[in-house]
Amino acid sequence: MSATLPPPAVRRGPRLLGILSSTDHKHLGLLVCGGAFVFFCLGGLLALLMRSELAAPELQVMSLNAYNQVFTIHGSTMFYLFGAPMALGFGLYLVPLQIGASGLRWPRLVLLGFWLFLGAGLLMYAGFLTQEGAGRAGWFAFDPLSDDVGTPGTGMDLWVISVFLSVLAGMLWAASILATIIRHRAPGMTMLRLPVFTWSMVVSSLMTLVAFPALLLAMGLLFIERHGLDVFTQPGGAIFYQHLFWFFGHPVVYIVFFPFLAAGSEAIATSAGQRFFGYKLFVGSLLAFAALSVSVWGHHMFVTSSVDNRFFSLTTTAIIVVAGVEYFDNLATMFRGRIKLRASFLFACGFMIVFLIGGLSGIWVASPPLDYNAHDTYSVVAHFHYTLFGGTVFGMFAGIYHWFPKVTGRLLDERLGRWHFWLMLLGGLVTFIPQFFVGEQGMVRRIADYPETAGWTALNALSTVGAFIILLSLLIFLANLIRSLRLGKPSGPDPWDGHTLEWATSSPPPRYNFPAVPPVRSYAPLLDLKEEAAEDESSHRPVASGEGGSQ
Amino acid sequence: MVDTRDTWQDLFNLYLPIGVGVFVVITLLVVIFAVRYRDRGAEDDRPRRRRSHFTGAEGSYILLLALIAAMLVYFTFTEMGDDRANLPAEASTGTGELKQGGADEEGQDGIQAPPAELEIQVTAARWTWRFDYPELGITQASGGGGELTTLVVPTGVNVRFTMTSLDVIHSFYIPQLRFKRDAFPERLTSFTLGFTEPGDYPKGGFCAEFCGLRHAAMLFRVSAMEPERFRAWVTQRQLEARG
Numbered sequence: 001m002s003a004t005l006p007p008p009a010v011r012r013g014p015r016l017l018g019i020l021s022s023t024d025h026k027h028l029g030l031l032v033c034g035g036a037f038v039f040f041c042l043g044g045l046l047a048l049l050m051r052s053e054l055a056a057p058e059l060q061v062m063s064l065n066a067y068n069q070v071f072t073i074h075g076s077t078m079f080y081l082f083g084a085p086m087a088l089g090f091g092l093y094l095v096p097l098q099i100g101a102s103g104l105r106w107p108r109l110v111l112l113g114f115w116l117f118l119g120a121g122l123l124m125y126a127g128f129l130t131q132e133g134a135g136r137a138g139w140f141a142f143d144p145l146s147d148d149v150g151t152p153g154t155g156m157d158l159w160v161i162s163v164f165l166s167v168l169a170g171m172l173w174a175a176s177i178l179a180t181i182i183r184h185r186a187p188g189m190t191m192l193r194l195p196v197f198t199w200s201m202v203v204s205s206l207m208t209l210v211a212f213p214a215l216l217l218a219m220g221l222l223f224i225e226r227h228g229l230d231v232f233t234q235p236g237g238a239i240f241y242q243h244l245f246w247f248f249g250h251p252v253v254y255i256v257f258f259p260f261l262a263a264g265s266e267a268i269a270t271s272a273g274q275r276f277f278g279y280k281l282f283v284g285s286l287l288a289f290a291a292l293s294v295s296v297w298g299h300h301m302f303v304t305s306s307v308d309n310r311f312f313s314l315t316t317t318a319i320i321v322v323a324g325v326e327y328f329d330n331l332a333t334m335f336r337g338r339i340k341l342r343a344s345f346l347f348a349c350g351f352m353i354v355f356l357i358g359g360l361s362g363i364w365v366a367s368p369p370l371d372y373n374a375h376d377t378y379s380v381v382a383h384f385h386y387t388l389f390g391g392t393v394f395g396m397f398a399g400i401y402h403w404f405p406k407v408t409g410r411l412l413d414e415r416l417g418r419w420h421f422w423l424m425l426l427g428g429l430v431t432f433i434p435q436f437f438v439g440e441q442g443m444v445r446r447i448a449d450y451p452e453t454a455g456w457t458a459l460n461a462l463s464t465v466g467a468f469i470i471l472l473s474l475l476i477f478l479a480n481l482i483r484s485l486r487l488g489k490p491s492g493p494d495p496w497d498g499h500t501l502e503w504a505t506s507s508p509p510p511r512y513n514f515p516a517v518p519p520v521r522s523y524a525p526l527l528d529l530k531e532e533a534a535e536d537e538s539s540h541r542p543v544a545s546g547e548g549g550s551q
Numbered sequence: 552m553v554d555t556r557d558t559w560q561d562l563f564n565l566y567l568p569i570g571v572g573v574f575v576v577i578t579l580l581v582v583i584f585a586v587r588y589r590d591r592g593a594e595d596d597r598p599r600r601r602r603s604h605f606t607g608a609e610g611s612y613i614l615l616l617a618l619i620a621a622m623l624v625y626f627t628f629t630e631m632g633d634d635r636a637n638l639p640a641e642a643s644t645g646t647g648e649l650k651q652g653g654a655d656e657e658g659q660d661g662i663q664a665p666p667a668e669l670e671i672q673v674t675a676a677r678w679t680w681r682f683d684y685p686e687l688g689i690t691q692a693s694g695g696g697g698e699l700t701t702l703v704v705p706t707g708v709n710v711r712f713t714m715t716s717l718d719v720i721h722s723f724y725i726p727q728l729r730f731k732r733d734a735f736p737e738r739l740t741s742f743t744l745g746f747t748e749p750g751d752y753p754k755g756g757f758c759a760e761f762c763g764l765r766h767a768a769m770l771f772r773v774s775a776m777e778p779e780r781f782r783a784w785v786t787q788r789q790l791e792a793r794g
Contacts, residue, residue, distance in 0.1 A: 064764050070770045138761050144736060145719040145763060238720060238735050265783055274586065303722060303759075304733045317620045324616040327577060328609070334584040336600040341589055349585055353578050360570040367627040369558045371728040372568065376722060377761040438616040442726025447767035454754060479703045 036086035067448035075139030083256035097502035100186025113172035120166035129157030135159025138229025153295035174208035186521035200262035204351035210252035246297035264348035272337025318367035343417025347398035358386030379439030410488030416547020423473035424453035431466030499524035552745035559729035659708035667711035675721035722760035
């Protein structure tokens, strides 16, 4: 199919330079996802440093000051430089393909976003080179700890600027994705025929545009505060900062969740060989989920005595309903399918099981009296790592195994993929389950050292072992990635018998994606065509099957 | 008497079995579906799912989820009603020395704080704790050199705490009471606790809100005494204070 296309536009200069200044959404998506993946690895290395320090009481690996920098930059990296960029980066690459568009709206803004994001990352890590060290007030940098008295130094200023830039980049990407979905859908692609992944990007972009400005404001004010003007030092200022922060901070955990939930759902529907179940309800639940996401931020403030705990407990517990619908639809999509147990499907199942621990413990901490114990202890650390590691990371790998052939034209190795999956599942359980127990016994977070008498040593050592199992699984993935990029089996345009439009063009897709967009009659347009072709075949009319794009 | 441990335990006993049960059911479903409906090659002629939505099943399922959520909220609210230590900070506590700040007005609902027999003022500062007993003229503070402050309380009665911070946000956390509260600068936080068991609490107390370099070392000891022993301790401390 791609052979019939005109050759790509004349290349100016070397290839990398071309990609770094490209307005092709595929290059943009790859830049953002690639950058986010590098930061994921860096953030992971910081986590290993922390786990090494915590394996035994006393200080062995690093100083208190270094530990505070390490956990701050770990959390900040994973949210500002990995989670949100990776989630939106998936959208930059896939949304135009899924809706039959030739590219993104406002691609130059997206490119600007990439450079802001790159600057954000470099600035945050440049903090390690400053005299006082990098940002060290935690990823939420509560005022007054984060002001110029609490945490003086250039590194902390760099942190504030970095977060500001990364949030700005996220807003540019979200605006572009949303505008693309609204303005550039192929003929026939109504809003209620968008694939589930694209719907997840609609709600993620909406939440980004609603919630990120709050953090932009908080970082701007914090910068002003650090440079001489009183902002948060006014009475109630510390609480005001927390409201601003968590109004951003809770939606953001759903922004880094929905796209990967939907990536898992696409992998499940494709692997099971049947249409995604309960599409309309799923879309409705995503929208309700997004609406609820801006009403729950106060559950991070149950122990501040300054929010109505009952209200936020109620809204947070209501999340059960919308999250439950998503589990129902994924399970019903598997029901009576012909499931091919590929790596992408395994990761989607891993997502459902591992995230479930995070979801259920989230209902737990939504009950204020239970949170009075769990808040700021390792129980909460374990809880949100199950949502982020189980949700974001497992879902991301489901998406990577699912879409890698589309992006590169080559298949990832399935055997290595299975090793990767089982080790990561084991590592995820061994690392974070012990943290529920030490947290329940009172081990607070963000401490480099804990009393030997507390009896937390064995569980912490176990957790450290788990972290290194995760490292092993990621090394296997990296080996698979490097090997498959060069030697992977050619995938062809549609290796999984896909349901959505991205599988109707070559792998990787040409510059403007589609020579001709297939007709769209539902949220699974390729599946429609394949079913029609099968019916035609049974009435003895030979039809080229597989791509469906030629019609 | 306020018993935060009891409240926690009641909810623990409700939430844990439900959580574990749901986890087991869904995990089993995922595994069973993945095995049972796996692709078995060409001769596979099992029936396929015929519909791609099923309004009746979806509706009843949503209703079930909503009922579970409503039940959890109901029990949580009921327990919170009993646990009056959760009241927001009072608008005025009359402890003149501490400045009142912040928006503490909401959530009053006309509920009074439970009557308390002892007032303790908690002052958190990087990276140590001070406990003042204004009615008794006693101050518990660290002697320096990494020595921990000891919170001494009587058992069996309500103790009213009024807390503030001198610098950044800290959090007063006693794991054995399953309770923590944040301490803010320029702002009072009040809560009531009851201590049931006498003795030194092995884990003592922690600062739970990250507060900078020595956050990990910002601990305090907790010693609960039966009222008689507590009175003796008070007399001894008052004599010491007079020197």
